[in-house]
Amino acid sequence: MTQRPPRPVRVLASALAAGALLTTAACSDGDDSGAESADTTRISSSPLAQESPAALTPAGARAALVTEADLEGDWDQVKNASTWHDSLLVGKVDVADFLSAKANAADCQKLLDALYDDDLLGKPSGASALTGFEEGDSRLLYQVAAYDKAALNTSLNWLKSLPVKCDQFTATDSSGGKRTVQVTESSLPKEGDARQGLQVTVQGTSGGAPTTLTLDVAVVRVGTDAITITNGGFDGADSDSTKTAVELGTERLKDVQAGRTPSADPGEID
Structure with a gap:
């Protein structure tokens, strides 16, 4: 009977591959800086960021x-x-x-x-x-x-x-x-x-x-x-x-x- 490779190896390999694909997609996206800026804007406009009272x-x-x-x-x-x-x-x-x-x-x-x-x-x-x-x-x-x-x-x-x-x-x-x-x-x-x-x-x-x-x-x-x-x-x-x-x-x-x-x-x- 042929022994199957341990499942954790395939899972780890799949995870690494998915990570590589995400990294490649991020690097190939020329508008990434704009997306990051949009995320920053969303964070800065959150209620917690606006709690500080005005001078x-x-x-x-x-x-x-x-x-x-x-x-x-x-x-x-x-x-x-x-x-x-x-x-x-x-x-x-x-x-x-x-x-x-x-x-x-x-x-x-x-x-x-x-x-x-x-x-x-x-x-x-x-x-x-x-x-x-x-x-x-x-x-x-x-x-x-x-x-x-x-x-x-x-x-x-x-x-x-x-x-x-x-x-x-x-x-x-x-x-x-x-x-x-x-x-x-x-x-x-x-x-x-x-x-x-x-x-x-x-x-x-x-x-x-x-x-x-x-x-x-x-x-x-x-x-x-x-x-x-x-x-x-x-x-x-x-x-x-x-x-x-x-x-x-x-x-x-x-x-x-x-x-x-x-x-x-x-x-x-x-």
């Missing part, structure tokens, strides 16, 4: 700002928000409060200075816009800006560390007056790619009378853009308004990044 423009940053219609309560938009600076935030941190971690005093000083100067995330690398609202003695400052991604992540990590590093400390004003500052973490709606909420209270004197300044601080990162909110005053901070600004403001920024015009009417909050 934030000055007009886009302004469109991403929340409005009176977005906020709950009786907030009135103002035109001079960029000039807001609270004198209770001016002071030199007492390093003696930091017996075992004196380096933390620099972070607490940075926090006070950044709150006063309205630059918690540092200098934007691109477009930015700012607006403000008043309700009685309370103020809500809202900012949208583009940042360098690495610097933005560093700033967010720094903010996350403050409730531990700066849980309570003393600052001294230019006349020697003492102020007690407390920093605690606060919860925010799960919006954006990353977020951090803080509540900062400063106890001191204003006009010779004891007073307490309470501020909600909220930061939300959406790609390489970010929203920064400070909200509060001598009557406390309206945390509901802070959360509403985070929710609706994040949606407005996402609309802008996607090339859409944010709605003039706020949506329902679940």
Whole structure:
């Protein structure tokens, strides 16, 4: 009986032959570069390739700002928000409060200075816009800006560390007056790619009378853009308004990044 050659050899030979034929056809096709270009075009136009948001423009940053219609309560938009600076935030941190971690005093000083100067995330690398609202003695400052991604992540990590590093400390004003500052973490709606909420209270004197300044601080990162909110005053901070600004403001920024015009009417909050 004649022994048949092993089948795997024929299969392998057939596969090699088919591969050779495909290679020959590809080499003999003078339009191959065009076909390859068409494949590349199809890949680049896929949904995954289009997910990166457009760079934030000055007009886009302004469109991403929340409005009176977005906020709950009786907030009135103002035109001079960029000039807001609270004198209770001016002071030199007492390093003696930091017996075992004196380096933390620099972070607490940075926090006070950044709150006063309205630059918690540092200098934007691109477009930015700012607006403000008043309700009685309370103020809500809202900012949208583009940042360098690495610097933005560093700033967010720094903010996350403050409730531990700066849980309570003393600052001294230019006349020697003492102020007690407390920093605690606060919860925010799960919006954006990353977020951090803080509540900062400063106890001191204003006009010779004891007073307490309470501020909600909220930061939300959406790609390489970010929203920064400070909200509060001598009557406390309206945390509901802070959360509403985070929710609706994040949606407005996402609309802008996607090339859409944010709605003039706020949506329902679940």
